[in-house]
Amino acid sequence: MTDQRTSPAETALWPAPTAPGRVEATVTVPGSKSVTNRALVLAALSSEPGWLRRPLRSRDTLLMAEALRTLGVGIEETVSSSSSAYSAYSATAADSERPGGEAWRVIPTALRGPATVDVGNAGTVMRFLPPLAALAQGPIRFDGDPRSYERPLHGVIDALRTLGARVEDEGRGALPMTVHGNGSLAGGPVEIDASSSSQFVSALLLSGPGFNQGVEVRHTGRTLPSMPHIRMTVDMLRAAGAKVDAPQDGGAPNVWRVTPGALLGRDLTVEPDLSNAQPFLAAALVTGGRVTVPDWPEHTTQPGDALREIFSAMGGSCVLDERGLTFTGGGRIHGIDIDLGEVGELTPGIAAVAALAEGESVLRGVGHLRLHETDRLAALVKEINGLGGDVTETEDGLRIRPRPLHGGVFHTYDDHRLATAGAVLGLAVEGVEVENVATTYKTLPDFPRMWGELLGLPSGTGERA
Ligand SMILES: O=C(O)C1=C[C@@H](OP(=O)(O)O)[C@@H](O)[C@H](O)C1
Numbered sequence: 001m002t003d004q005r006t007s008p009a010e011t012a013l014w015p016a017p018t019a020p021g022r023v024e025a026t027v028t029v030p031g032s033k034s035v036t037n038r039a040l041v042l043a044a045l046s047s048e049p050g051w052l053r054r055p056l057r058s059r060d061t062l063l064m065a066e067a068l069r070t071l072g073v074g075i076e077e078t079v080s081s082s083s084s085a086y087s088a089y090s091a092t093a094a095d096s097e098r099p100g101g102e103a104w105r106v107i108p109t110a111l112r113g114p115a116t117v118d119v120g121n122a123g124t125v126m127r128f129l130p131p132l133a134a135l136a137q138g139p140i141r142f143d144g145d146p147r148s149y150e151r152p153l154h155g156v157i158d159a160l161r162t163l164g165a166r167v168e169d170e171g172r173g174a175l176p177m178t179v180h181g182n183g184s185l186a187g188g189p190v191e192i193d194a195s196s197s198s199q200f201v202s203a204l205l206l207s208g209p210g211f212n213q214g215v216e217v218r219h220t221g222r223t224l225p226s227m228p229h230i231r232m233t234v235d236m237l238r239a240a241g242a243k244v245d246a247p248q249d250g251g252a253p254n255v256w257r258v259t260p261g262a263l264l265g266r267d268l269t270v271e272p273d274l275s276n277a278q279p280f281l282a283a284a285l286v287t288g289g290r291v292t293v294p295d296w297p298e299h300t301t302q303p304g305d306a307l308r309e310i311f312s313a314m315g316g317s318c319v320l321d322e323r324g325l326t327f328t329g330g331g332r333i334h335g336i337d338i339d340l341g342e343v344g345e346l347t348p349g350i351a352a353v354a355a356l357a358e359g360e361s362v363l364r365g366v367g368h369l370r371l372h373e374t375d376r377l378a379a380l381v382k383e384i385n386g387l388g389g390d391v392t393e394t395e396d397g398l399r400i401r402p403r404p405l406h407g408g409v410f411h412t413y414d415d416h417r418l419a420t421a422g423a424v425l426g427l428a429v430e431g432v433e434v435e436n437v438a439t440t441y442k443t444l445p446d447f448p449r450m451w452g453e454l455l456g457l458p459s460g461t462g463e464r465a
Pocket residue numbers: 033034035123124196197198199202225226229230344345368
């Protein structure tokens with residue numbers, strides 16, 4: 001539904017800056033997409049208003065906020081350091097970096113249609129909102145970017161029907177589709193195959209407290225990706241007052257149970273997005289430099305936390321202390337053989353570093369990435385090989401044999417993580433031009449400026465396409 005005419009920004013080429021030397025920087029990373037969008041859904045379902053501090057303000061989260069507003073939820077954007085005083089204001093990207101920072105006050109209401117939700121290409125919006133829409137009164141139509149039509153949604157659609165909802169999808173099992181809510185949903189037990197996306201499980205659990213009988217989700221597929229993201233869902237539900245039984249506490253494997261009940265309005269400060277910290281940590285690894293990311297949480301369910309271990313195994317070391325996470329590159333990059341099934345969204349960034357390593361890497365357990373923003377496995381093969389690399393696709397991942405690389409255009413297929421992967425390669429390879437770097441707006445709007453700052457480039461240089 002988004003205007004699909006190609007804009008100059010989409011076709012523009014961004015000369016990825018090469019690193020002038022070892023990077024030494026402190027990089028403040030904006031809030032987590034996954035936490036922000038879960039918090040918005042839970043706040044919309046709560047019985048009282050809540051606060052979201054330092055939310056991520058990017059395409060995916062603004063689409064979520066806009067969709068909830070369309071359903072009647074109040075979301076006021078404020079700059080505030082206390083929950084008692086706030087004033088409506090119009091925020092800009094830079095505001096989220098202020099100390100105290102931006103806060104969103106979410107005021108729940110009885111959800112209602114008719115409404116149309118633009119999901120863009122946000123997995124969290126297209127999966128998390130249909131179960132919520134089933135609790136609304138009236139028809140809610142879901143539409144999005146052309147790629148959103150190809151991303152799996154059948155798990156959510158079939159489950160909603162089993163749980164008592166009427167969904168009109170003309171047999172597609174995908175977008176566009178309409179959920180006809182009548183103000184409540186029976187809920188109860190449901191079996192799904194979530195091997196193509198963990199977000200099916202998260203989606204049903206998040207709205208589960210609002211279903212009359214709650215929900216019991218049983219995953220029947222062979223594999224289940226992105227478990228940390230499901231644990232994030234469970235932890236955030238519990239923090240909002242929901243009762244959840246989950247495999248992570250020794251419950252039956254692949255079964256989650258959410259009891260019906262009211263949710264509390266929370267005052268939640270969003271952690272930095274650790275997956276978006278990846279290119280900056282990669283810069284330390286690739287250049288043998290040092291990068292500190294402040295506010296790195298001591299305990300977190302974010303998959304990006306695994307970078308401490310993964311990038312250390314690839315040749316760096318890290319310290320987590322009161323300054324945040326400091327990662328230091330050791331001057332050499334090792335290949336790695338690793339199953340990334342739990343942390344799939346880190347794959348493009350790891351592939352970029354692996355292409356610059358001294359030895360071969362095998363990245364496994366990520367076949368489901370073929371159905372992400374783009375077919376990430378095919379795209380990484382094509383683009384790294386286009387620079388002279390030797391990457392082959394396996395059944396469930398990539399085999400990467402480092403080769404001397406040369407410059408060229410790095411196409412990004414509207415995928416933010418392809419764009420940041422191209423930037424990482426550009427640190428070490430002259431003449432890499434990243435197509436449509438603006439696509440990083442999906443989760444990290446300020447990326448070109450942050451990258452320029454990381455490399456100590458004069459203000460504005462890194463941003464130019
Ligand atoms: O629940 C979430 O916030 C996410 C779950 C994962 O999805 P998949 O399980 O579809 O890979 C991840 O890749 C995505 O970026 C965010």
